[in-house]
Amino acid sequence: MAWYWWLFIFFLMGGFGGLANAGRQALATRHARQLERAEVLRRERQAIEAANRPPEPVCGCTHHLAKHDKAGKCHEEVEKPTAWDENKKPVRFEAGTCTCQQYVGPQPLSQVYADELTDLA
Ligand SMILES: [Zn+2]
Ligand SMILES: [Zn+2]
Numbered sequence: 001m002a003w004y005w006w007l008f009i010f011f012l013m014g015g016f017g018g019l020a021n022a023g024r025q026a027l028a029t030r031h032a033r034q035l036e037r038a039e040v041l042r043r044e045r046q047a048i049e050a051a052n053r054p055p056e057p058v059c060g061c062t063h064h065l066a067k068h069d070k071a072g073k074c075h076e077e078v079e080k081p082t083a084w085d086e087n088k089k090p091v092r093f094e095a096g097t098c099t100c101q102q103y104v105g106p107q108p109l110s111q112v113y114a115d116e117l118t119d120l121a
Contacts, residue, residue, distance in 0.1 A: 055106040076097070
């Protein structure tokens with residue numbers, strides 16, 4: 001076969017552009033895999049952190065434990081709908097207090113300071 005046939009085939013297959021494209025594709029694939037690995041590591045770290053942290057003391061009324069008094073009543077201010085449109089969607093609100101009667105969320109662990117035991121013997 002004459003040499004110019006090879007040239008012809010080369011251009012038929014997309015020439016240099018095709019080669020560059022193949023290279024770019026390989027790089028992109030490798031980059032995507034690296035991102036994937038980083039994402040997995042990040043998620044693992046988050047799971048470990050979440051396991052070590054006590055749950056947020058948030059009540060069933062969506063308000064924080066700090067918004068509830070000792071009797072358990074919630075004092076967070078909320079918007080109370082006073083008017084609805086024909087689709088039962090509230091259109092007007094007035095200020096009100098949350099009607100929650102008792103905090104039902106997770107109790108935070110009491111943080112008691114304990115002195116280190118000293119050896120008296
Ligand atoms: Zn509540
Ligand atoms: Zn509340």
